Amino acid sequence: MRARIQDAALACFARRGFAGASMADIVKEAGLSAGAVYVYYASKAELMIDVARRVMEPRMAVLETARSAGEVTAPAEVFVELIDSLLIDNPFSSVMVQVWGEASYDAEFAEFASGIFESLITEFAAYLAVYLQDQRGVDAESAQARASVMVPGLLAMIQGAVVQATVFGESSRLRVRAGIAEVLSRVEF
Numbered sequence: 001m002r003a004r005i006q007d008a009a010l011a012c013f014a015r016r017g018f019a020g021a022s023m024a025d026i027v028k029e030a031g032l033s034a035g036a037v038y039v040y041y042a043s044k045a046e047l048m049i050d051v052a053r054r055v056m057e058p059r060m061a062v063l064e065t066a067r068s069a070g071e072v073t074a075p076a077e078v079f080v081e082l083i084d085s086l087l088i089d090n091p092f093s094s095v096m097v098q099v100w101g102e103a104s105y106d107a108e109f110a111e112f113a114s115g116i117f118e119s120l121i122t123e124f125a126a127y128l129a130v131y132l133q134d135q136r137g138v139d140a141e142s143a144q145a146r147a148s149v150m151v152p153g154l155l156a157m158i159q160g161a162v163v164q165a166t167v168f169g170e171s172s173r174l175r176v177r178a179g180i181a182e183v184l185s186r187v188e189f
Contacts, residue, residue, distance in 0.1 A: 058085065060119070064123075
């Protein structure tokens with residue numbers, strides 16, 4: 001039932017934005033009664049937080065797969081794959097931008113966004129540290145320290161790609177993807 005409600009919310013948020021979509025719209029889209037929806041979600045903000053978590057979970061799995069492969073996947077490939085997973089055939093990248101916007105003034109969203117961001121930093125740093133150890137021969141402590149410094153900047157590139165593609169469309173996505181791939185191919189990890 002939660003997935004059905006989340007699907008309805010994603011559709012409404014993508015169509016009308018977070019602010020423009022009402023719980024009544026979500027209830028109607030889900031084809032449920034208001035009571036059925038409110039059993040699972042007390043507010044639109046609570047629902048949005050759950051939806052955003054759902055959107056991010058598959059991206060976290062990309063990192064897990066990359067670091068647990070026989071040969072750890074190169075960062076340039078992983079980060080471009082993550083950008084693609086966020087922007088190709090994913091009509092909900094605009095939902096992520098909306099979460100970030102809401103987080104700028106709503107404490108509940110800010111707390112949620114901060115928690116997700118810290119989880120992303122932890123996951124990305126764990127992946128990059130494994131890569132640095134396995135593929136570059138860096139000792140574990142140095143690899144973790146280096147990864148911890150690099151990851152916030154790498155995440156900022158991904159966030160920028162999401163914002164640009166959401167605001168400026170497909171041609172921007174292609175241009176930004178190519179630019180990030182080029183930059184990452186020149187970084188000595």
